[in-house]
Amino acid sequence: MADPQAPEDRQALRLRGACLSYGSHALWHDLDLDVPQGQFVAVLGSNGSGKTSLLRVLLGTQPLTAGRAWVMGRPVSRGDTRVGYVPQRVAIDSATMVKARDVVRMGLDGHRWGMPVAFGARRRADAARIDALMASVGASAFAQAPVSMLSGGELQRVRVAEALASDPALLLCDEPLAALDMRHQREVAALIDEQRRRTNTAVLFVTHDVNAVLPYVDQVLYLAGGRFRAGPPDEVLTSEALTELYQAPVEVFRTQGRVIVVPSTELHAVHHQSHDDHAATEVDQRVVAGGRRRRT
Numbered sequence: 001m002a003d004p005q006a007p008e009d010r011q012a013l014r015l016r017g018a019c020l021s022y023g024s025h026a027l028w029h030d031l032d033l034d035v036p037q038g039q040f041v042a043v044l045g046s047n048g049s050g051k052t053s054l055l056r057v058l059l060g061t062q063p064l065t066a067g068r069a070w071v072m073g074r075p076v077s078r079g080d081t082r083v084g085y086v087p088q089r090v091a092i093d094s095a096t097m098v099k100a101r102d103v104v105r106m107g108l109d110g111h112r113w114g115m116p117v118a119f120g121a122r123r124r125a126d127a128a129r130i131d132a133l134m135a136s137v138g139a140s141a142f143a144q145a146p147v148s149m150l151s152g153g154e155l156q157r158v159r160v161a162e163a164l165a166s167d168p169a170l171l172l173c174d175e176p177l178a179a180l181d182m183r184h185q186r187e188v189a190a191l192i193d194e195q196r197r198r199t200n201t202a203v204l205f206v207t208h209d210v211n212a213v214l215p216y217v218d219q220v221l222y223l224a225g226g227r228f229r230a231g232p233p234d235e236v237l238t239s240e241a242l243t244e245l246y247q248a249p250v251e252v253f254r255t256q257g258r259v260i261v262v263p264s265t266e267l268h269a270v271h272h273q274s275h276d277d278h279a280a281t282e283v284d285q286r287v288v289a290g291g292r293r294r295r296t
């Protein structure tokens with residue numbers, strides 16, 4: 001199939017008729033998606049709906065069963081330096097002495113895999129670039145610290161700097177806020193948003209709690225039961241849209257600027273709990289908070 005994108009109309013990401021199956025298990029099918037440069041997309045869906053698998057497809061490590069995927073007008077390929085990746089918080093060997101700035105250097109070197117080690121002017125240019133990346137994510141203060149000594153939030157800053165080292169056109173984030181406390185969630189989410197605004201990088205952000213990134217989201221891709229719905233948050237995160245997508249009753253509430261998505265079967269339990277406390281709790285793709293709710 002020819003590249004369907006004229007150069008002047010390049011989307012950071014385009015999917016057409018994309019299907020992914022593992023054996024007879026179809027994760028999603030006929031997925032069409034356009035992500036313009038600089039757009040922030042939240043990828044939502046229940047456990048096992050195929051969110052991480054979608055990122056694997058875009059990293060070129062998992063072939064589509066059918067359909068096509070392009071990044072900046074070129075077919076997806078493994079090792080594409082125009083694609084950056086921020087993983088979930090990963091366990092670090094407590095004995096490792098690898099310094100934070102060396103992790104970022106790996107992002108830079110991965111970009112030039114197979115090239116000779118840098119000397120002289122290029123080495124100095126690399127050092128300056130790493131300094132700038134560390135500063136841009138607010139990590140200069142711990143640039144020389146072993147990563148095993150960093151807090152979860154500090155480590156995610158370093159991961160973001162590493163992912164940005166190759167100036168990606170598309171940044172894939174796989175639940176990068178998981179296991180971070182609320183303050184660090186806010187900081188890392190804001191940091192990713194700031195970077196994409198500055199560099200016009202498109203972001204595909206897989207999360208179980210859309211509320212952590214809701215202020216930044218231009219488009220939601222919601223995966224469920226092999227189908228999908230994509231569009232602005234106000235169109236996708238509604239009772240009507242999600243009931244149609246899940247083909248089962250789903251209620252969406254907005255309260256205090258937060259979105260709560262609840263399968264109707266769980267509504268009784270949710271009402272009961274929210275009378276008792278104002279704490280957030282997990283049901284599916286949802287955060288439950290106290291206070292007045294508005295159904296949308």
Ligand SMILES: Nc1ncnc2c1ncn2[C@@H]1O[C@H](COP(=O)(O)OP(=O)(O)OP(=O)(O)O)[C@@H](O)[C@H]1O
Pocket residue numbers: 022027045046047048049050051052053054
């Ligand atoms: N390589 C594989 N071979 C076979 N099945 C797989 C493979 N990778 C993932 N799966 C299955 O595909 C389904 C989707 O997995 P995936 O990790 O993409 O879902 P997810 O939406 O990211 O889930 P979660 O929210 O739990 O992280 C799961 O049932 C998983 O067990």
